[in-house]
């Protein structure tokens with residue numbers, strides 16, 4: 139659960155300080171480290187169950203491991219695309235699938251997940267819950283408007299509990315229908331409707347783990363006291379996890395926040411003003427957002443944990459499309475964040491450069507991060523770029539940048555010719571409702 143009943147977002151009561159434990163965690167495997175961190179928050183699950191569940195999540199589903207860090211040129215790359223759908227969203231959604239199944243088995247009952255996707259989230263959510271007992275998942279995508287690879291990744295999952303819907307409308311229509319069905323409280327209760335969107339707290343929590351894991355690896359390599367992370371950002375979920383890791387005592391000196399042309403967040407961190415613009419379609423579609431759904435969590439801390447002030451600001455934003463916070467005399471919103479936008483030409487140039495100089499394939503999201511990190515200068519603490527997807531998911535951008543057909547991965551190539559299942563529905567909430575009712579009986 140992410141959204142509280144009053145429409146706000148759920149946050150932990152307190153943030154544990156783990157500085158005194160860092161040294162004992164340095165050599166842990168990803169799974170063991172994940173257990174140490176998550177158990178500080180998941181206090182309602184018996185320790186042995188939680189350990190088993192986490193070790194299982196980060197065992198076989200990730201090849202060869204969930205979050206390897208390697209040096210490429212003057213940067214470190216934290217590769218988060220070794221899960222089944224080749225995007226960083228697998229790290230959290232594989233765990234979420236296991237958590238849901240465990241909790242449903244203990245409590246009894248069922249969960250019907252309804253989602254809308256323009257690409258990565260839908261496929262990672264489907265792979266997180268496919269074949270799980272007590273769970274059905276319905277994912278709407280706008281017909282003909284997600285990339286063929288992403289569509290195929292979703293619709294080739296044939297498990298009985300997975301239901302893809304190709305909706306004759308836009309992504310906004312899918313979201314509108316999702317909100318209207320989830321907002322019908324009787325329907326929501328009767329059919330146990332849930333969501334796995336990016337405000338789900340378990341997703342943010344699961345993502346804190348790789349910041350620790352990567353910082354330990356790079357500190358071992360360089361003996362640096364602290365590190366910087368550069369994070370290609372859309373809904374502020376990934377970078378927020380890094381921010382929590384820093385609050386917990388991980389020595390992160392800076393979080394370099396990279397946006398594409400949809401730069402609401404980079405404008406905010408450079409001015410204190412958070413104001414809506416128009417959505418621009420780019421080569422990094424998972425970052426094509428205007429309203430960053432996790433931003434409210436950060437803003438709560440930034441205004442001194444004053445919930446009344448936060449509510450005022452969010453109301454103002456809902457009313458006017460803009461909010462502003464007070465910034466210090468030197469104009470700095472937050473010493474931790476350095477934020478900038480990388481445009482299409484910088485993205486393509488970074489893909490080309492890393493291919494030519496290092497024979498390393500950047501996906502267009504990661505490339506935006508790399509371009510922004512390089513433009514800020516790399517002297518000082520080591521910079522770890524969070525690599526959020528494998529390039530094979532975005533072959534057109536790779537070909538545009540390099541002139542070559544380089545973007546391949548066995549998991550993507552294997553999709554070719556697979557059988558698919560998908561329901562085509564009109565752009566109408568009632569049609570989606572009927573389909574759900576008919577499917578789950």
Ligand SMILES: *Cc1c(COP(=O)(O)O)cnc(C)c1O
Pocket residue numbers: 225226227258259336370371372373374375376377424425503504526527
């Ligand atoms: C979702 C996604 C992002 C953005 O992550 P946020 O948590 O929304 O900031 C970046 N890159 C890829 C490949 C993604 O799928």
